[in-house]
Amino acid sequence: MTPNLKPLEEQVIVITGASSGIGLTTARMAADRGARVVLAARSEDALREAVEEIEADGGDAEYVVADVSDRDDVREIAETARETYGGFDTWVNGAAISIFGELEDVPVEEMRRQFDINVWGLLYGSLEAADHLKGKDDGGAIINIGSIVSDRAILLQGSYSASKHAVKGFTDTLRMELEKDDAPVSVTLVKPSSIDTPFPEHAKNHMDSEATLPAPVYAPETVARTILHAAEHPQREVTVGGGGKNMVLLGRTLSSLMDTLMETVFVSQQRKDEPPQSADSSGLEEPTEDLEERGGYEGHVAESSLYTRLRQRRDVPTTAVAGVAATALYVGYRAIRGR
Numbered sequence: 356m357t358p359n360l361k362p363l364e365e366q367v368i369v370i371t372g373a374s375s376g377i378g379l380t381t382a383r384m385a386a387d388r389g390a391r392v393v394l395a396a397r398s399e400d401a402l403r404e405a406v407e408e409i410e411a412d413g414g415d416a417e418y419v420v421a422d423v424s425d426r427d428d429v430r431e432i433a434e435t436a437r438e439t440y441g442g443f444d445t446w447v448n449g450a451a452i453s454i455f456g457e458l459e460d461v462p463v464e465e466m467r468r469q470f471d472i473n474v475w476g477l478l479y480g481s482l483e484a485a486d487h488l489k490g491k492d493d494g495g496a497i498i499n500i501g502s503i504v505s506d507r508a509i510l511l512q513g514s515y516s517a518s519k520h521a522v523k524g525f526t527d528t529l530r531m532e533l534e535k536d537d538a539p540v541s542v543t544l545v546k547p548s549s550i551d552t553p554f555p556e557h558a559k560n561h562m563d564s565e566a567t568l569p570a571p572v573y574a575p576e577t578v579a580r581t582i583l584h585a586a587e588h589p590q591r592e593v594t595v596g597g598g599g600k601n602m603v604l605l606g607r608t609l610s611s612l613m614d615t616l617m618e619t620v621f622v623s624q625q626r627k628d629e630p631p632q633s634a635d636s637s638g639l640e641e642p643t644e645d646l647e648e649r650g651g652y653e654g655h656v657a658e659s660s661l662y663t664r665l666r667q668r669r670d671v672p673t674t675a676v677a678g679v680a681a682t683a684l685y686v687g688y689r690a691i692r693g694r
Contacts, residue, residue, distance in 0.1 A: 494539025
């Protein structure tokens with residue numbers, strides 16, 4: 356059964372990881388476009404401030420303090436949406452955290468905590484959303500935030516790459532099961548490239564230098580627009596950013612070459628020439644309260660992605676999208692070599 360997704364202004368949208376970065380940007384954009392939003396994260400002060408801002412601008416929002424690694428907390432998010440708005444139409448699983456460092460330097464306990472958030476939190480949210488949406492005549496959408504490292508692992512973020520591979524595997528299986536049952540639920544995997552959010556600042560860092568993002572880097576609005584498009588138009592998966600898409604394609608077709616490129620370029624691309632600010636605390640252990648969409652990326656940030664916009668338009672030939680992707684590969688390569 357094809358889901359009959361509502362226009363955004365008629366929807367209630369649940370967003371986890373909504374106190375910063377992509378989640379916060381998406382919540383603000385959705386509210387600005389008329390959706391009622393339920394924001395969930397661990398940071399109560401940040402959530403309260405975000406809801407107050409949305410309401411001051413004429414929007415309608417509620418928040419839930421929740422750690423997505425706790426299934427009871429995730430159930431509380433869904434219950435709040437039902438009590439406040441009578442339910443929800445779209446559920447966005449955006450909560451995630453990274454760890455920078457070589458695998459041998461990262462304590463296994465930290466990797467387990469990372470998987471509790473990135474994988475189990477997304478699994479709990481997806482199952483809660485599926486249970487609710489299957490019972491609605493018009494169904495709805497589940498949107499899981501993966502990454503380009505769902506397809507192609509990256510050095511210095513090995514455990515994050517592994518968690519996002521798991522996200523892709525779970526999302527693909529859930530989609531097939533819902534399709535088999537003829538449930539009116541759209542399941543979309545959104546795979547961002549490097550995005551200018553506080554991602555490196557919130558990550559646990561085991562390197563001897565400050566962490567940063569590999570180029571090319573895109574604005575969080577590029578991901579938010581992609582998420583909200585998927586909330587209205589059923590879509591299997593979409594990569595945000597032509598540069599990231601071509602990194603994946605190169606990894607599939609010329610895997611050894613991509614390994615070499617990773618080993619020679621992407622290590623330095625993720626390290627600043629300065630010591631880490633703090634290795635004692637991170638978003639892995641404690642919630643962050645900064646309520647920031649953007650991070651501190653010092654290079655060029657692309658405010659849009661032509662590749663992604665074309666990818667989401669059904670009337671554009673595949674060859675045109677491929678041409679844009681090839682151009683993005685060259686631009687991305689130049690950006691990498693120029694840093």
